[in-house]
Amino acid sequence: MLPTRSWRFKLRPPVEMESLMTNSHGGHDNDHSHLENDHENHYSDMEARVRALETLLTEKGMIDPAAISEIIETYEKRVGPRNGAAVVAKAWTDAGFAGWLAKDATSAIASLGFGERYGSRMRAVFNSADEHNMVVCTLCSCYPWAVLGLPPVWYKSPAYRSRAVMDPRSILSEFGVTLPATTRIRVWDSTAELRYLVIPTRPTEAKCMDERELAKLVSRDAMIGTGLVTTVKPSP
Amino acid sequence: MLPTRSWRFKLRPPVEMESLMTNSHGGHDNDHSHLENDHENHYSDMEARVRALETLLTEKGMIDPAAISEIIETYEKRVGPRNGAAVVAKAWTDAGFAGWLAKDATSAIASLGFGERYGSRMRAVFNSADEHNMVVCTLCSCYPWAVLGLPPVWYKSPAYRSRAVMDPRSILSEFGVTLPATTRIRVWDSTAELRYLVIPTRPTEAKCMDERELAKLVSRDAMIGTGLVTTVKPSP
Amino acid sequence: MGFGALNIERNEPVFHHEWEKRALGLSLCAACLGQWTIDESRHAYERISPRAYLRASYYEIWMRGLDTLLVENGLVAVGEIYGTEPRFFSEGDNALIVLRPSDVDEMLSSGPSERTCGRPPAFRVGDRVETKNLNPKGHTRLPGYARSKRGLIERVQGSYAFPDTNAHGLGANPQWVYTVVFSGREVWGEGADPTLTISIDAFESYLSRA
Amino acid sequence: MGFGALNIERNEPVFHHEWEKRALGLSLCAACLGQWTIDESRHAYERISPRAYLRASYYEIWMRGLDTLLVENGLVAVGEIYGTEPRFFSEGDNALIVLRPSDVDEMLSSGPSERTCGRPPAFRVGDRVETKNLNPKGHTRLPGYARSKRGLIERVQGSYAFPDTNAHGLGANPQWVYTVVFSGREVWGEGADPTLTISIDAFESYLSRA
Numbered sequence: 001m002l003p004t005r006s007w008r009f010k011l012r013p014p015v016e017m018e019s020l021m022t023n024s025h026g027g028h029d030n031d032h033s034h035l036e037n038d039h040e041n042h043y044s045d046m047e048a049r050v051r052a053l054e055t056l057l058t059e060k061g062m063i064d065p066a067a068i069s070e071i072i073e074t075y076e077k078r079v080g081p082r083n084g085a086a087v088v089a090k091a092w093t094d095a096g097f098a099g100w101l102a103k104d105a106t107s108a109i110a111s112l113g114f115g116e117r118y119g120s121r122m123r124a125v126f127n128s129a130d131e132h133n134m135v136v137c138t139l140c141s142c143y144p145w146a147v148l149g150l151p152p153v154w155y156k157s158p159a160y161r162s163r164a165v166m167d168p169r170s171i172l173s174e175f176g177v178t179l180p181a182t183t184r185i186r187v188w189d190s191t192a193e194l195r196y197l198v199i200p201t202r203p204t205e206a207k208c209m210d211e212r213e214l215a216k217l218v219s220r221d222a223m224i225g226t227g228l229v230t231t232v233k234p235s236p
Numbered sequence: 237m238l239p240t241r242s243w244r245f246k247l248r249p250p251v252e253m254e255s256l257m258t259n260s261h262g263g264h265d266n267d268h269s270h271l272e273n274d275h276e277n278h279y280s281d282m283e284a285r286v287r288a289l290e291t292l293l294t295e296k297g298m299i300d301p302a303a304i305s306e307i308i309e310t311y312e313k314r315v316g317p318r319n320g321a322a323v324v325a326k327a328w329t330d331a332g333f334a335g336w337l338a339k340d341a342t343s344a345i346a347s348l349g350f351g352e353r354y355g356s357r358m359r360a361v362f363n364s365a366d367e368h369n370m371v372v373c374t375l376c377s378c379y380p381w382a383v384l385g386l387p388p389v390w391y392k393s394p395a396y397r398s399r400a401v402m403d404p405r406s407i408l409s410e411f412g413v414t415l416p417a418t419t420r421i422r423v424w425d426s427t428a429e430l431r432y433l434v435i436p437t438r439p440t441e442a443k444c445m446d447e448r449e450l451a452k453l454v455s456r457d458a459m460i461g462t463g464l465v466t467t468v469k470p471s472p
Numbered sequence: 473m474g475f476g477a478l479n480i481e482r483n484e485p486v487f488h489h490e491w492e493k494r495a496l497g498l499s500l501c502a503a504c505l506g507q508w509t510i511d512e513s514r515h516a517y518e519r520i521s522p523r524a525y526l527r528a529s530y531y532e533i534w535m536r537g538l539d540t541l542l543v544e545n546g547l548v549a550v551g552e553i554y555g556t557e558p559r560f561f562s563e564g565d566n567a568l569i570v571l572r573p574s575d576v577d578e579m580l581s582s583g584p585s586e587r588t589c590g591r592p593p594a595f596r597v598g599d600r601v602e603t604k605n606l607n608p609k610g611h612t613r614l615p616g617y618a619r620s621k622r623g624l625i626e627r628v629q630g631s632y633a634f635p636d637t638n639a640h641g642l643g644a645n646p647q648w649v650y651t652v653v654f655s656g657r658e659v660w661g662e663g664a665d666p667t668l669t670i671s672i673d674a675f676e677s678y679l680s681r682a
Numbered sequence: 683m684g685f686g687a688l689n690i691e692r693n694e695p696v697f698h699h700e701w702e703k704r705a706l707g708l709s710l711c712a713a714c715l716g717q718w719t720i721d722e723s724r725h726a727y728e729r730i731s732p733r734a735y736l737r738a739s740y741y742e743i744w745m746r747g748l749d750t751l752l753v754e755n756g757l758v759a760v761g762e763i764y765g766t767e768p769r770f771f772s773e774g775d776n777a778l779i780v781l782r783p784s785d786v787d788e789m790l791s792s793g794p795s796e797r798t799c800g801r802p803p804a805f806r807v808g809d810r811v812e813t814k815n816l817n818p819k820g821h822t823r824l825p826g827y828a829r830s831k832r833g834l835i836e837r838v839q840g841s842y843a844f845p846d847t848n849a850h851g852l853g854a855n856p857q858w859v860y861t862v863v864f865s866g867r868e869v870w871g872e873g874a875d876p877t878l879t880i881s882i883d884a885f886e887s888y889l890s891r892a
Binding site: 046047049050051052053054056057060061062063064066067068069070071072074075076079080114115120121123138139140141145146149150152153154156157158159160161162163165166167168169171174175181182183184185186187188189190191192193194 | 685686687688689690691694696697698699700701703704705706707708710711712715724727736739740741742745748749752757758762763778780781782783785786787790791795796823824825827828839840842845859861863869870875877878879880881882883884885
Binding site: 286288289290297312351377382385389393394395398402405411417418420422425429430 | 476478479480481484486487488489491494496497517526532538539548552553568571572580581585586617651660667671672
């Protein structure tokens, strides 16, 4: 058993300021012209910088490089959107589980073996014909790692973080999703220690599929709220 | 006589968005580490870019390079803070002029020969023992060119533009100015076509100075509201 | 708070680089061509990405904006600027007003930008007003921090072209402009400097009676 | 509006560069040392200049923040990081908790972060509240767009350490957290999408009864 002092409250995808939340208009981010070379240099700088810091901390006995490798392995191989997809498929096929999920997502998700990573509480929010849910963290990049793995770059971008709360339909259209004009859209801004999982609506054509087949239909984007689930298998 | 269509409403130090106005905290801008080289390259890029554009527009007959030179000459040699200083000194020594300036700064300033550059209206705001005035343009960099010339870099910086309206005393302290805690501070945000000139309080020690001598005491910063006038001659 | 320290430069020169001088002149000469309004140029700068905007010096922002304005107004093609296609010379060039050296002084000191508004001002000095919660996708001159705030009309400042339409080719639609004063506390809440008041120059349609 | 297009990458890999993997691992391992809270690390990222912040990739932000956290907590000296001074080994190192590979899974799935609050919740589901106009100089979790807005308490979400103090070494001071729902119109004004509602998870002291 590990001493818990160190990671109660002390872990989470690090995070940021709201000061860049645009409360108004802003430009398109297409300043590719002469920045590209900068970026190349930049990344080799980062490579060197991270290596130097890892070496320093290892020599100081503060870091075990094998633990770093274990963390990488976890998110490359074991924890990702298929965890969330399993939760969704179970909720679609087991009304009892769906009810539990709605009432206490933290425990319901933990019962499947992937709860509470980083000590966060979970909340499942259910799409319906009338209401669509979308999740964002305007202040930084809070994300349900335990069920979705690491967030994609767009989720952490100033563009998504500023636009999702102002104009979610414009975000959806970039994902090729058009909702009826009457569908209510609920945007959940993860401003505290609660993480959200969107439970998409089950595609009606998928009646005879079992839980495992259904899980394959559920994309990461659908569980963030920037996608829908259709019987056409989503790209991973 | 020139056709006026083209520059009525069409000229002004170009300007920007408020989207970067921080409504909250933000970091110190000391990312010098590995950006310096970028900046060097960057400026030689700009040199080439501006030259190319000037050549192109000249060849197209849209631009007369001699007019560019004339504009540069104007702001390097003829129009600068001493225009504003002359206005201030006149206001200090001629109560009639001060009254006119308070009522109709546009005309009063034009009477001294430097009014209305870029077609903007002027307003003079008078410091007193009880109230200090400070001018900012949070949305871009509006500035009274006719009386102060071109704005300094700090005036156009995101730092000044965001902090002046939130915490003007912290700005003043960076300029070495400490006002009594009871002095009211009025910040004027130039959001439309009106430009502000701060009329500082006349230093009491300067009783026997004439208008010309007084003008020499008046710094650009004092007319923006980030400085005071003392009998010690300000650095230019 | 805000964007960090000011980095005040003592004895700052009027220009820091030769190209800044030409950039200033180019911007003003191009504006004289009469193809865009000041509000359109502001909007062009606002469309620069925040990442590039914060990194750019001010004159660089002008140059990026000028590229946009020239291209959008059909005066140059992107390929011409970057030298990847031959130059073209458009038919309409004769309609352009080319600024000459002898005109510079008159241009710089050309008359006021007020425009006549057909209606009387809706508000009077001393009226209590509240700014609207406006978040247009285009250009506006109502600062973010001053939305949904209660203040006092301090002066009626004349009538001017309305930037929110004038920036988008939707006409000047002149409106009355008012100096509106807010307490620091109204704007920034309980923690505000108690001696602070802030004023903006607000277009009439930004305001409602409070 | 906002910060431009998303640039969605189809079939995005979990990592884009090798250094990103090590940066992730380094950040988590360093956090396990137990020398700072999550709120302190958020505050470290927030102190990165906006210019650098917008330009940086997310893992670069973590690395910049980690430098700050290591230095401020006395674990490394700036000169050590940049190789300009010899390495030192501090006395207190034994007190640090070094994460081992076998502990990784338990660490990643460690328990909930709720903290007991000595008071009962001040608000109940269905209460109308207004967020305060807070503009602290330090860390806060009340987003700028949600200040001075009226909304409805939808759920009481438990009690958690209060970031505004916990980020600054001023203690956990646990508070009740509420899901507060606002209409899009309340937040963005008349032009808002009429079908939009937005919720935040607000700490009790961000709220007053409306």
